[in-house]
Amino acid sequence: MRPLNDIKLPGNFEEASHLLNGRLALDGAPRYNLVVCVGTALNATGLISRTTTDVDIVALMDDSEVLLDPAPLPQPLVDAALVVAENFGLPNDWLNNGPSSEDGGLFRLGLPEGIAKRLVWKTYGENLRVGFIHRFDQINFKLYAAVDQRGGYHADDLHMLAPTDDELLEAARWTKTHDPSDGFFQGLKWFLEEFGYGHLVSRI
Amino acid sequence: MDTSFLEFRGYILDRLLDLLWRQWSALGVPGRTTMEERRVVDPESLLLLSMTIGRYDTRLFDEILDWLLVNGAFLNVQRLRNLMKRFGFESQAQLSSVSELLMKKSNDPLKWKRLAAPRFPRNPEPLFFLKSGKPIPMPDEKAPEFSAYGLLRGPIKLRGHAQPFPTKGMPSLLLRLRALLGINARCELLCLLAAAEEIHPSDVERQAGYSPRTVQNTLAEMARSGIVQVRSGNREKWYCLQSDVLDHLLKPEGSPTPWVNWAPLFRAFEMLWIGVIDPKRQNLDPLTQASEWRRLGKEMRPLLAEAGLGRQLEDGSSFRGIEYSSIFIRDIKGILNQLNK
Numbered sequence: 001m002r003p004l005n006d007i008k009l010p011g012n013f014e015e016a017s018h019l020l021n022g023r024l025a026l027d028g029a030p031r032y033n034l035v036v037c038v039g040t041a042l043n044a045t046g047l048i049s050r051t052t053t054d055v056d057i058v059a060l061m062d063d064s065e066v067l068l069d070p071a072p073l074p075q076p077l078v079d080a081a082l083v084v085a086e087n088f089g090l091p092n093d094w095l096n097n098g099p100s101s102e103d104g105g106l107f108r109l110g111l112p113e114g115i116a117k118r119l120v121w122k123t124y125g126e127n128l129r130v131g132f133i134h135r136f137d138q139i140n141f142k143l144y145a146a147v148d149q150r151g152g153y154h155a156d157d158l159h160m161l162a163p164t165d166d167e168l169l170e171a172a173r174w175t176k177t178h179d180p181s182d183g184f185f186q187g188l189k190w191f192l193e194e195f196g197y198g199h200l201v202s203r204i
Numbered sequence: 205m206d207t208s209f210l211e212f213r214g215y216i217l218d219r220l221l222d223l224l225w226r227q228w229s230a231l232g233v234p235g236r237t238t239m240e241e242r243r244v245v246d247p248e249s250l251l252l253l254s255m256t257i258g259r260y261d262t263r264l265f266d267e268i269l270d271w272l273l274v275n276g277a278f279l280n281v282q283r284l285r286n287l288m289k290r291f292g293f294e295s296q297a298q299l300s301s302v303s304e305l306l307m308k309k310s311n312d313p314l315k316w317k318r319l320a321a322p323r324f325p326r327n328p329e330p331l332f333f334l335k336s337g338k339p340i341p342m343p344d345e346k347a348p349e350f351s352a353y354g355l356l357r358g359p360i361k362l363r364g365h366a367q368p369f370p371t372k373g374m375p376s377l378l379l380r381l382r383a384l385l386g387i388n389a390r391c392e393l394l395c396l397l398a399a400a401e402e403i404h405p406s407d408v409e410r411q412a413g414y415s416p417r418t419v420q421n422t423l424a425e426m427a428r429s430g431i432v433q434v435r436s437g438n439r440e441k442w443y444c445l446q447s448d449v450l451d452h453l454l455k456p457e458g459s460p461t462p463w464v465n466w467a468p469l470f471r472a473f474e475m476l477w478i479g480v481i482d483p484k485r486q487n488l489d490p491l492t493q494a495s496e497w498r499r500l501g502k503e504m505r506p507l508l509a510e511a512g513l514g515r516q517l518e519d520g521s522s523f524r525g526i527e528y529s530s531i532f533i534r535d536i537k538g539i540l541n542q543l544n545k
Contacts, residue, residue: 012524012525015491015525018489018491019491019492019495019525022488022489022491022492022495023492023495025492026484026485026488026492026496083495083499084495086498086520086521087491087494087495087498087520087524087525087528088524088525089521089524
């Protein structure tokens with residue numbers, strides 16, 4: 001992972017996050033600690049470089065480092081993000097809780113054990129910190145998404161993350177806690193065989 | 205604090221004070237002015253803005269009080285209330301304090317009583333500030349008319365130098381018409397009719413500061429004189445003045461009466477000033493500052509449009525992030541310069 005000082009959100013999001021901090025301060029909002037995953041975190045941490053259109057919040061964290069459900073997002077954060085969108089010509093949902101927005105979302109189904117300790121934080125000011133998830137947690141999320149969507153760009157991302165066998169097996173165990181159905185298990189086995197990880201099927 | 209922000213804030217205040225001095229001087233307030241006002245002055249809109257901006261120029265503020273004692277009979281209190289309500293001017297406490305004073309000192313206390321808002325408890329604050337934004341030191345004795353509304357200032361000592369408004373010239377036209385015809389909508393309607401070839405009642409309503417019903421009824425009555433003429437088309441009525449009859453009064457130089465829709469323009473300026481002195485907006489980082497200019501611009505633009513200056517403040521959506529700061533500052537300076545020409 002890149003050193004902390006090098007971490008930058010892609011494209012407009014770096015400036016957008018600085019402004020988000022400014023807007024929150026101006027509005028007298030509390031400090032928010034956002035836990036960010038998927039494309040934005042991949043870019044920011046230098047794991048994969050690709051175009052991202054939004055910032056996906058998988059959780060919030062309070063100042064005592066307890067992870068919180070990001071659904072719904074706090075209204076002051078939503079209001080400030082809308083102003084930022086207007087300032088940078090971003091879509092109104094540039095900052096969203098998509099991965100954890102519903103009951104079937106990542107937060108409510110359970111995040112990987114120890115995710116909070118692996119976060120890499122960047123402070124944008126008094127009112128905003130962004131925690132980027134670790135490569136290991138990306139592997140977990142990417143495997144789950146790749147099985148769920150039968151491949152796609154999530155499978156490509158997973159390849160680029162180059163997981164070790166142990167990492168992939170750990171991720172497979174975590175995905176099964178999210179969806180214990182036989183259908184998902186069959187899908188998981190299919191994905192591993194189809195995408196070059198067939199040697200692990202017998203170990204999951 | 206950022207020097208360019210301070211410079212911009214100072215520029216706005218100087219230009220607004222120039223504009224106010226120029227208009228009040230044209231109505232008989234003795235004082236400084238290097239430029240002559242040639243447009244019709246709207247005394248109600250002028251008073252509303254002056255109650256906010258005049259807090260940064262004690263001399264101007266008290267000269268206005270002096271002027272009101274001499275000429276206040278020709279102000280339209282109902283129109284003042286209409287404009288304050290419609291545009292959301294934020295000078296109610298100052299205006300109520302002035303009304304208290306005029307209730308005591310003018311010949312028509314009942315008129316000014318209508319303008320005084322009910323007294324309401326609020327944290328006392330100084331009435332006057334230096335241009336830097338610091339409060340002006342106050343003597344122990346306070347003016348009770350202002351203290352009643354939570355505004356602290358020393359005793360009022362008026363110089364008694366104010367003159368009756370001039371009986372010639374465009375700036376005092378509205379006041380002169382009131383002296384001739386009484387304080388009613390006819391005076392604004394005549395100015396508006398003389399400012400355009402013909403005019404639709406909805407435009408008049410927008411600009412005159414009266415209710416639609418008052419405007420429609422008054423125009424219909426004026427049309428009975430034959431001097432105001434009506435043209436009907438597409439189920440709409442357009443009104444104009446018969447040429448020549450009132451030209452000597454309304455268009456002495458032959459050109460249309462130089463009427464400006466001051467009320468929305470002045471409210472936009474009040475919004476601008478209150479925006480730049482907001483303690484929360486001092487010491488912002490450049491990105492957040494640009495965002496605040498964008499927000500202010502968005503609020504001001506419809507008002508400027510109503511005054512015919514909407515296109516002079518560019519829409520922020522074409523500019524990303526910090527880029528908008530220089531655009532906003534350029535456009536506001538441009539508008540203020542244009543009005544002070």
